[in-house]
Amino acid sequence: MPDALADLPIAPTRRPGRLLRALSRPATAIATLVVALHLLMAATAPLWVPHDTSAMLDVPLAPPSAEFWFGTDLLGRDYFSRIVSGGQVALLVASLGVTGALAAGTVVGLACGYLRGVLDEAVGRLVDALMAVPEFLLISILVLALGKSLPALAVVVAVVYFAGVVRVVRARTVALAALDFVRAAELRGESRLVVLFRELLPNLLPILAVEAPVRVSAAVLRISALSFLGLGISPPTPDWGLMVQEAMTVILTDPWLLLFPAAMLSSFVVAVNFAVDGFAAAYGLRGEAGA
C-alpha cells in the first residue's frame, strides 16, 4: 500500500510550468543569468583567477594588456583578479547575516503573531525601537561595538535585518492564525510548537523565499558602503566597496578603476531584484511579501 501511494501523480501546481513562465520574460531570464554568473564567480574565483589578488606584480596603474586584462591598481595588483574576487567576502557575510536574521526573525515573528499577549507587545516595542534608529547609524554603532571581524559583520547584518523580518513574519502569521485550519489543529490538541512549526511555518516559506534574496542583495550593498567608509571589510581583501574607495583618489586620471567595481555591485543588486520580482509574479507571491 505505501508503494502504491508513492506512485501517485504529483499535484498539478508543482509543475515546472511556472519556472518556465518566469524565465520566458526576457528581463527575468537575463537577471537570473546575471545572478547565476555572480554566484558562480564568487564560488569559484580562487580556482581560476589568473593572478594572486594581493601580489604586487607590475607598475601601479598599468593599462590593460594581455597579461593584466583590466590593468593594475594603485599598488600594481592584477585588477581583473581582484574584480572577479571582490564580491566573495561581502556575499558570504551578507548571506550568513541574513540567514541569521531570517532564522531568528521567523521564530520570533511566528511566536509573536500566534501567541500574542505580553510577549508580542514587548517584542513589538523593541522592533519599533530598532527600526526607529536610522539603519546606517545603527550599523555604525554596532561595528564600533563589535569590531570589524567578518563574524562581527555578519552579526551586525543579522541584527539590522532582524526587526524587518520579525515585522513581515508577524503580520503574515497574525493573518494566518485567524484561519480555521489553526483552530482545527488546536482542537486536535496539538502543542503550540506543532502549530507554530508544522501548521504555520510552511505557509511562510513563500514569503521567506522572497525576503531572503532581496535582503541579501541589500546587505551586500550595505557592507560595501561600510567598506567604503572604512568600517567594513579591511584591506588587502579584494572588495568592491574598498576598490571604489581606493579608486576615488585617482578618479580624474584613471576613472575606469571606479567603473569596474561599481558596475559589478550594481549589476548584482539590480539583477537580484529583477529576478525575484519575476519569480514572485510567476508564483503568485506578489503583494504577499513586504520587501
Add this chain to the structure above:
Amino acid sequence: MTLLRVEGLVVAYRDPAGGERRAVDGVSFTLERGGSLGIVGESGCGKSTLARALLAHGRPGSRFAAGRILLDGTDILAASPAEHTRLRGGRVALVPQNPLQALTPHLTIGAQLDEVLARHRGLRGRPLRAATLDLLAAMQIADPTALAARYPHEASGGQRQRAVIAAAVAGEPDLLVLDEPTTALDKTTEAQVLALVQAQQARTGCALVYVSHDLRTIAATCRDILVMHAGRVVESGLTEAVLEHPRVPYTRALVAALPQLAPRPARSAPPPLLEAHALGFRYAAPRAFPFLTRRPGPPALADIAFTLAPGRTLGVVGESGSGKSTLGGLVAGLLAGHSGLQLFGAAPLAGAARTRPPALRRRIQMIFQDPAASLNPRHHVLDLVARAYIAYHRLATTQARDRAATLLASIGIGPELLRRLPGELSGGQQQRVAIARAFAAEPDLVVCDEITSALDVTIQAQVLDLMRALQRDRGVAYLFISHDLAVVSEMADDILVLHQGRVRALGPAEDVLRDPADSYTSALVAAFRHRRVALAPAPA
C-alpha cells in the same frame, strides 16, 4: 435607456499546458439604467469572472480575448488605466464575495471608510468621520461608533459585509456589481442587506448586477436573470418566467436542487449525549489599554438549555450575532469560560480543547464553514486526514496514511487526489476532506458550523447527503449550525432557534416549523416560506 451593453465578451485564462481556457465564452446582454440582473450558475461557470470584467478587471493570467463592454456607449475595456481607476468605485462599484479579504486587516473599519469617503466626497477631519458614521448608520448598523473603532476580524460576518457595501455605495455608482455578497449571511440579515441595496437603488437609480449561486436571493432581488454554465449563457429572461418554466435541463436541475422547507420524520429519543442547563458565555471586552486585564463583555449566550441524543441531529438556527457559532465553539472547545452546566455523557464539558482529556477531544469533532480556510494550504489531502489518525489513534505515519486513504476513498476522494494541496481541489472536494478529517477521529458528536454555506446548491445537496449517510452508518450525533432554515430542516431532528444569545424556540423540527409558538421564529419561518412561494419551483 441602456446603461450597460455587453457584446460577445470572451475572457480567456492561460492554462498550464500553454493553451487557453475560456471562462467567459461569448456572453452578450444589456442592462437598463436602474435595472437589476441576476447572474446564476455553479462555481466555475465564469460568473465571477464576468462580474470582474464589468469593472474592466481581469484576474491574473486572464485576458479579454474578444467583445466589448459598453457603459453609456463607451467601451470600458478600451479605456486607459487612469480611466479604469476613475471608473472603479466611481461609476461602477463592486461588493466582493469575501468581506474579510476585501477589508484591510490592520485598519479599523472606520479608517477604511474614511479613506473611501475622503476620495469620493473630498471630506476631511471631523465632517469626514461624521459622514462615515452616517454611512454605517444607513447600513442599519446598531452602534456605528463602536463598529467604526473595530478591526475587521472583531466584527461579525454581517457587520463586515455591511461595511463593504457601505464602501461600495459611498461613491454613488451608476452600476453596483454584487459578487455573492450574502452567501455567508443568515437569512434575516441577508433580507435586511438586500433591502438596503434595493433602497440604495431606489434612491440613486443605480443598476444592479447580482452574481449568486443562490436562486432564492436572485428571485427576491432581480427582475432579469442570466443562467450561466461553462462560460456560456444557457438561459435568460425575466426571473419569474425563467424559474417557473425553465426551458433548458441545466436550469431545471438548478431549481430542483434547492433545499425544500420540509421537516424529517420524528424518531424516538434515546438518553442524551450532550446536555446544557443555564449555559451562558461572555466574550472579553477589548482592552482599555495594553497590558490591562480584559473584563467580560455583554453576554453572548444566556440561559441556554437543550439535550442532544446519540445519533441524532440538533439544528441550531439564528442570524449572525445570535450566538450560534459561540455555542458550537463552546461545545467543540474553541472557547473556554462558560457558566452553567454543560455535560457530555457523564463528563462536564469545560475548558478549551487543549485542556480536555484526549479521549474527550477525540469524541467531539468540528467541521468549519469555509473548507479553504480550515485545511492547511501547505499540507496535502492525505496528510491532512492522516494527521487526525496520528493525533487521536496514535498510529504510525504509514498506517495512518493507509487508513486515511481508505476513509477518503469511501467518501468519494479517489487516490488521484491524495497528493493534491487544498487549493487544487474544488470547494465540494475540500469540504469532503474536512469531513473525512473529522470522521477519522471516530467521534460521537460532530459540530457542523455552517458547513454548506460556502458551497453551491448542487454541491450543498451532495454534502448533506454524505452527512446523512455517515450519520446512518456510524450513529454520530450532529450539532448542526446554520443560518439556512431550509438546510437545517432537511437535516435536524430537533431545532433550536437562537436570537441575541437566547433560546427562542426548541423542539422537534416538525413542531417548530409547522407551528412556531414564538414571534421571532414565525417571522423566520415565514421568510423562508415566502421565498419558496416566490420561487414556485417546477416539479422536476
